[in-house]
Amino acid sequence: MADVLLRVEHLKKYFDTPGGTLHAVDDISFDLNRGETLGVVGESGCGKSTLGRTILRLYEPTDGTVYFENQEITSLSNKSMKVLRRDMQIIFQDPFASLNPRMTVSEMIAESLLIQKIFTRKQGPQLRARVTELMDLVGLSSKLINSYPHELDGGRRQRIGIARVLALDPKFVVCDEPVSALDVSIQAQILNLMQDLQDEFGLTYLFITHDLSVVKHLSNDIIVMYLGQMVEKAPAKELFSHPMHPYTRALLSAIPVPDPDYAVDRVLLKGELTSPIDPVPGCRFAKRCPFVTEACTKADIPLREITPGHFVACILV
Amino acid sequence: MQNPDDILSIEDLTIHYETDEGSVHALNEVSLAMKRGETLGLVGETGAGKTTLARGILRLVPSPPGVIKQGSVFFEGQDLLSLSESKMRSIRGSRISMIFQDPMTSLNPVMTVGEQIQEVVEAHNRDLRQDEIIRQANAMLEMVGIPAERSHEYPHQFSGGMKQRVIIAIALACNPVLLIADEPTTALDVTIQAQVLDMITALKKRLNTAMLLITHDLGVVAQNCDRVAIMYAGQIIELGNLDDIFKRPTHPYTRGLLGSIPSLTKDVKRLSPIKGLMPDPTDLPPGCKFAPRCRFVTEACERAMPEPTHLSETHQVRCILAEAEVRNG
């Protein structure tokens, strides 16, 4: 039996806006096994960050249930949630914005340990030892112990973010575009580091990204989102070898290839934009879909299991 | 000397950050020219000095700690570094527009997204009627993939990538002749990125705008740029057109960079990044800055920084191997 760490059922998060109700996350369900990585990809504004935050209850869900280690957490009091927070952490895209510019590297990592009361200020030597150990774990040279964030490059800042999260010894980490702002060579280093930490500490990741190539060799399963909904879900390899939803296929074909001679034959997505505010029934991709038919806009398109483990929401498949 | 076709010509630009830990040599004698209408990709590892170069052109390096040590930046024939602050301000945001790397901070949190775009449209077209300003601003928003009905929302109601697109719309609404875009599409998925880059390209064609495109995505470079400059430790170590860089990469760093791209077609368990880190910018090695990580390093590399070697009219590189190759024919 698979050991399910996180179960998400019919999760919804709506926001009130001047124009109406915005369906940021609209009925998402999945299971995530302990020690595995679930990749979440989708276009900018499709609800990936909102999904991650709603799972952690940084946003209160509009509807739906989240179970963590078989415990329903959606109805937990804020106080019990606070205790659970240590197990459930988040790493952000922009490490700079999430770091205090007036604190040194060691102070920031120590802060993380102090806030969660893993150490107290009185335990100076142990605290320092743990900070050094964490810096070592994430590959930050001990020379940087007194550096400030603005003196560090993006890769090192992200390492601080990871060290702060690791300090709490979490079980589950939402990684919200942790490498999007980094260049490829640093990206590779950080991804390798995250993989090593996962192996060593049995971490479970929800890995959010808009870049398919990043989640490819990191994820067990991948979810593709479009305007708040899940349009496809499959094991990583399967998704790349047999993408079925037209949006997933467009996503794969639009990846810029580092070869100037490569004839760009991407599926160009044109057309009107669909707004997530008070969406009408039907496929939300219809206005941009090259294969749209009348039936696509009549009613919501359910997610169906096409081959074992491969789910798609499209009437064509 | 400057070429009259050049819209921008940077010579020997050197910028340091004076910090408590020492002097950060962020930019070291960089020379670079851009022609009208061309797109130049600027690529390099984090900390290489790309943002410092971009901000240096616009005289927006934070000071302190930033100090422009030497060099000149000629734009349309005038040296920007010797202009008065008020002249400089009028160039920024009209002739030259910049899309900053951390766009989330450059939007006004108390103005709606629509108002912020309208403000720029209005500033550049003084005699437009109000309804026409709104129409144009809405069109810009739709072009970057955001439904116009969302123009009444505030930045905090937008996702990271949506904010980034608003910034792009604002930068383009200025109709600049030079656009400096610092990682403009990092938060966008490839379908929106393609749409946004197509839009920038269309605008470039219409106004013959030149663009300095800073990116870490070599795919974006290959599909959108005319030329590429590769930066390492505050220097341009290789410069060429697309074929030069992608088919005949010469500098060991460039070759390593091309080898560390995650591939969608090959099944790799682990990526192979270039080993090691960039040297400490407060304590750069005297010779080739890449020497500590280079597989081909020799004693001569560590003595003095190799000067640019011209491999062809378009292709230049700073590496002792290329020097030797050219010398030996």
Ligand SMILES: Nc1ncnc2c1ncn2[C@@H]1O[C@H](COP(=O)(O)OP(=O)(O)OP(=O)(O)O)[C@@H](O)[C@H]1O
């Ligand atoms: N305000 C500052 N104070 C001190 N050092 C700085 C400051 N800004 C940048 N630096 C340093 O200058 C060097 C070049 O930084 P720069 O931001 O130009 O690099 P970059 O190539 O844009 O990197 P990235 O890809 O991470 O954006 C780095 O070593 C950086 O740490």
Ligand SMILES: Nc1ncnc2c1ncn2[C@@H]1O[C@H](COP(=O)(O)OP(=O)(O)OP(=O)(O)O)[C@@H](O)[C@H]1O
């Ligand atoms: N606090 C909020 N108030 C109102 N609307 C919001 C809020 N946060 C997010 N939204 C809206 O919810 C939708 C999803 O946003 P979210 O940030 O989850 O997208 P995302 O997939 O993470 O995008 P990106 O890739 O650009 O980060 C967007 O339409 C956004 O404008």
Ligand code: SF4
């Ligand atoms: S349901 Fe119709 S519109 Fe939606 S993706 Fe499938 S074919 Fe396209």
Ligand code: SF4
């Ligand atoms: S000059 Fe020497 S150390 Fe530098 S890149 Fe060339 S071979 Fe390597």
Ligand SMILES: [Mg+2]
């Ligand atoms: Mg997001």
Ligand SMILES: [Mg+2]
């Ligand atoms: Mg930068």
